[in-house]
Amino acid sequence: MKRIFTLNRHLSQRIGFTAITLMAFATVVPIVATIIYILIQGAPSISLEFLTAYPYDGMRAGGILPAIIGTLYLTVGTAIFSVPLGIAAAIYLSEYASDTPLTRTIRIAIINLAGIPSVVYGLFGLGLFVLFLNFGTSILAASLTLSIMTLPIIISTAEESLRSVPQAFRTVSISLGATRWQTIRRIVLKEALPGILTGVILGLERAAGETAPILFTGAAFFLPRLPGSPFDATMALPYHLFVISTQVPEMPIQIQYGTALVLLVFVLSMNLIATFIRSRARARRQW
Amino acid sequence: MEKSLNWREFIITRLIKASGYSAILFVALIFFFLVREGLPTLGEVELKSLTGTRWYPIEDYFGILPLITGSLIITIGAGLIAVPFGIGTAVYISEIAPRWVREILKPLVELLGGLPSVVLGFLGILVLSPFLRVFLDLPTGLTALAGSILLGAISVPTVVSVAEDALDSVPRSYREGAWALGATRWQTIWRVTLPAARSGVLTAVMLGVGRSIGETMTVMMVTGNAPVLAVKLGSIFSPVRTMTATIAAEMGEVANGSTHYHVLFFIGMVLFLISLAVNIAASSVVFRARKRAERILS
Numbered sequence: 348m349k350r351i352f353t354l355n356r357h358l359s360q361r362i363g364f365t366a367i368t369l370m371a372f373a374t375v376v377p378i379v380a381t382i383i384y385i386l387i388q389g390a391p392s393i394s395l396e397f398l399t400a401y402p403y404d405g406m407r408a409g410g411i412l413p414a415i416i417g418t419l420y421l422t423v424g425t426a427i428f429s430v431p432l433g434i435a436a437a438i439y440l441s442e443y444a445s446d447t448p449l450t451r452t453i454r455i456a457i458i459n460l461a462g463i464p465s466v467v468y469g470l471f472g473l474g475l476f477v478l479f480l481n482f483g484t485s486i487l488a489a490s491l492t493l494s495i496m497t498l499p500i501i502i503s504t505a506e507e508s509l510r511s512v513p514q515a516f517r518t519v520s521i522s523l524g525a526t527r528w529q530t531i532r533r534i535v536l537k538e539a540l541p542g543i544l545t546g547v548i549l550g551l552e553r554a555a556g557e558t559a560p561i562l563f564t565g566a567a568f569f570l571p572r573l574p575g576s577p578f579d580a581t582m583a584l585p586y587h588l589f590v591i592s593t594q595v596p597e598m599p600i601q602i603q604y605g606t607a608l609v610l611l612v613f614v615l616s617m618n619l620i621a622t623f624i625r626s627r628a629r630a631r632r633q634w
Numbered sequence: 635m636e637k638s639l640n641w642r643e644f645i646i647t648r649l650i651k652a653s654g655y656s657a658i659l660f661v662a663l664i665f666f667f668l669v670r671e672g673l674p675t676l677g678e679v680e681l682k683s684l685t686g687t688r689w690y691p692i693e694d695y696f697g698i699l700p701l702i703t704g705s706l707i708i709t710i711g712a713g714l715i716a717v718p719f720g721i722g723t724a725v726y727i728s729e730i731a732p733r734w735v736r737e738i739l740k741p742l743v744e745l746l747g748g749l750p751s752v753v754l755g756f757l758g759i760l761v762l763s764p765f766l767r768v769f770l771d772l773p774t775g776l777t778a779l780a781g782s783i784l785l786g787a788i789s790v791p792t793v794v795s796v797a798e799d800a801l802d803s804v805p806r807s808y809r810e811g812a813w814a815l816g817a818t819r820w821q822t823i824w825r826v827t828l829p830a831a832r833s834g835v836l837t838a839v840m841l842g843v844g845r846s847i848g849e850t851m852t853v854m855m856v857t858g859n860a861p862v863l864a865v866k867l868g869s870i871f872s873p874v875r876t877m878t879a880t881i882a883a884e885m886g887e888v889a890n891g892s893t894h895y896h897v898l899f900f901i902g903m904v905l906f907l908i909s910l911a912v913n914i915a916a917s918s919v920v921f922r923a924r925k926r927a928e929r930i931l932s
Contacts, residue, residue, distance in 0.1 A: 439654030464848025556750030
């Protein structure tokens with residue numbers, strides 16, 4: 348009787364572990380399969396012309412240069428606004444703020460910013476930047492919209508990284524006569540830099556891949572030339588993929604897979620860089 | 635020298651504080667603009683029409699009920715996929731997997747979180763929905779089911795990372811105590827570790843659900859976009875349309891300031907309030923759990 352009981356316990360553990368393991372692999376295998384599938388399907392259409400030429404014949408031929416450049420512009424534009432603001436907000440939360448109702452409100456606000464649907468950011472950008480501030484459908488309006496969307500990612504990862512710097516570093520620096528800002532800039536920020544960088548890249552990765560926030564704030568269906576100023580609309584890789592896979596009839600499948608591949612490589616290489624920086628920083632850390 | 639240093643310090647401190655407060659400002663601004671553009675709806679469209687079952691803006695039918703049920707059915711479907719697989723994966727990574735497997739799996743799951751939703755939608759159109767059409771013998775593969783499967787995949791990383799954090803923060807002594815009493819690792823996971831982490835796991839579920847309500851591009855591309863009332867169980871096999879997809883698909887074509895424009899902002903306002911409620915609920919669960927932990931440990 349007792350023997351059966353123990354057997355069952357271990358049998359159920361065997362079954363349970365197998366089930367959970369299968370579940371984990373059922374989650375992970377499709378991710379890898381998806382990436383490999385797009386790599387295989389998209390690779391044949393990648394050529395110098397595809398990466399450096401303008402689309403023509405109703406986008407059914409040629410390259411995707413304007414979309415690549417547009418996504419670069421949007422990513423850089425997003426970084427200009429969100430990186431300084433996000434890091435400063437993280438410094439405030441980690442180094443200045445004490446646990447007051449105001450600080451708690453800020454934290455709740457950040458959590459909520461992270462949860463707002465991307466298309467609602469698009470509506471907000473349309474209401475504030477495009478119409479109210481009269482920036483029009485432009486790189487500027489789209490970048491501003493994307494930067495508010497990426498802000499919570501940057502703030503929370505940067506704050507976590509700042510907090511992981513041991514308190515003793517600050518105490519020593521202050522005791523040597525440094526002011527608070529000198530301590531932050533020369534000691535805390537320096538130590539927390541890899542973590543902050545990881546957060547920044549992950550935030551920008553999100554911005555580069557998003558479509559909904561730029562739909563009505565800055566994305567153009569088709570442009571025969573590159574945008575000349577921040578007040579011009581621009582093509583962008585994710586929006587271009589959406590357009591050619593749903594809006595253009597008789598679109599050659601090769602161009603679709605090629606565009607998906609370029610977008611994927613753009614976004615995933617940012618992800619890999621972030622993962623690399625983080626793991627190297629962890630391995631090097633001496634405290 | 636001393637003086638200029640003080641000045642700089644003063645200005646920088648002010649700037650940093652202002653940046654800290656900016657998050658509140660942005661949430662307020664977003665809400666303000668949604669209300670400003672969305673609230674006129676209530677004056678322009680009768681409440682009876684707004685809560686009707688017909689969405690056909692060209693003829694001034696603005697019933698948002700089909701859109702709400704569309705969002706609901708897809709979110710429930712996505713939850714049914716993301717919650718078990720997300721928590722299962724989190725348990726595997728945190729409790730079962732050997733160290734080297736964990737080091738591989740964690741970045742891979744994060745990678746899924748980084749995949750642009752438009753790429754998943756693209757594959758949904760080309761791979762998943764033709765497969766579903768043939769496999770289930772449906773008139774079209776662009777259904778609520780396709781949306782649910784892809785949304786499930788999109789919310790899995792959120793569920794995994796939050797739930798894994800929660801499991802990770804359960805003190806090792808809890809597990810050791812259970813093992814010492816003769817429990818197997820499996821019994822320990824189910825009766826000790828998971829219950830101890832339940833508030834974090836609950837947060838993971840809520841944030842995952844929040845993620846799927848707000849997802850836009852994927853659902854717009856794969857759900858067929860038919861604004862029909864989805865109340866039957868079979869609706870999962872037919873095309874539906876969500877609130878997010880409606881905004882994304884129609885906002886580009888409406889005249890600024892028209893009734894249709896106001897109604898789309900109104901839907902955005904509803905989405906904003908839903909995500910606000912979900913996130914405040916999720917963070918208050920964590921907050922309560924922390925209080926309880928402090929009480930027990932002190």
